[in-house]
Amino acid sequence: xxxxxxxxxxxxxxxxxxxxxxxxxxxxxxxxxxxxxxxxxxxxxxxxxxxxxxxxxxxxxxxxxxxxxxxxxxxxxxxxxxxxxxxxxxxxxxxxxxxxxxxxxxxxxxxxxxxxxxxxxx
Amino acid sequence: xxxxxxxxxxxxxxxxxxxxxxxxxxxxxxxxxxxxxxxxxxxxxxxxxxxxxxxxxxxxxxxxxxxxxxxxxxxxxxxxxxxxxxxxxxxxxxxxxxxxxxxxxxxx
Numbered sequence: 001x002x003x004x005x006x007x008x009x010x011x012x013x014x015x016x017x018x019x020x021x022x023x024x025x026x027x028x029x030x031x032x033x034x035x036x037x038x039x040x041x042x043x044x045x046x047x048x049x050x051x052x053x054x055x056x057x058x059x060x061x062x063x064x065x066x067x068x069x070x071x072x073x074x075x076x077x078x079x080x081x082x083x084x085x086x087x088x089x090x091x092x093x094x095x096x097x098x099x100x101x102x103x104x105x106x107x108x109x110x111x112x113x114x115x116x117x118x119x120x121x122x
Numbered sequence: 123x124x125x126x127x128x129x130x131x132x133x134x135x136x137x138x139x140x141x142x143x144x145x146x147x148x149x150x151x152x153x154x155x156x157x158x159x160x161x162x163x164x165x166x167x168x169x170x171x172x173x174x175x176x177x178x179x180x181x182x183x184x185x186x187x188x189x190x191x192x193x194x195x196x197x198x199x200x201x202x203x204x205x206x207x208x209x210x211x212x213x214x215x216x217x218x219x220x221x222x223x224x225x226x227x228x229x230x
Contacts, residue, residue: 035219044208044221045165045208045221046221047218047219050219058217058218061216094164099170101155101170103153103171105214108153108167108210109167109210110167110170112164112165113164114164
């Protein structure tokens with residue numbers, strides 16, 4: 001059973017860079033896509049971006065200028081960096097595995113981490 | 123960008139059927155996936171590729187997709203089905219993964 005666990009600071013100052021790591025256990029990070037998703041308190045889900053184990057990435061156009069996702073296959077981990085954060089970036093951040101849809105083009109999230117709350121405040 | 127619209131809330135009595143809609147332009151041409159999220163927990167995939175269920179998801183959860191509306195149907199609703207539900211698609215024009223606005227299901 002694949003398990004994902006987010007880790008990183010729970011408090012980040014405005015204008016600084018948010019950094020989170022997701023550790024994958026129970027399976028290899030290879031041959032899959034991996035993603036970050038966030039959810040502001042009391043609000044809906046927002047896709048941030050995904051990375052293929054080979055390193056190719058795709059980001060939400062609304063966040064693209066501030067987001068970097070990287071992968072370390074030797075550690076079975078992938079990471080998120082979000083720069084120039086503001087209070088609007090306060091959210092629970094989830095990491096998830098992405099599986100390509102068979103029926104038609106597309107992707108869905110089949111395994112999720114428990115999520116970690118990141119608060120942006122001075 | 124592609125927009126997915128869901129009703130904010132749906133209320134249903136135990137044992138009845140809940141239908142949650144997800145509206146989008148020509149959504150019938152896309153694969154739609156559905157997630158259940160209970161308070162304080164991560165989302166759980168309940169339907170993928172319009173109507174398939176992951177292992178462990180009860181047959182009471184089913185999905186359909188046609189035209190401009192996809193629907194998640196929960197039959198014989200139980201108290202444990204009370205949660206937020208989100209639809210999700212991949213928008214090829216922007217190469218982005220998109221979530222619906224979410225629907226809170228309340229079991230009366």
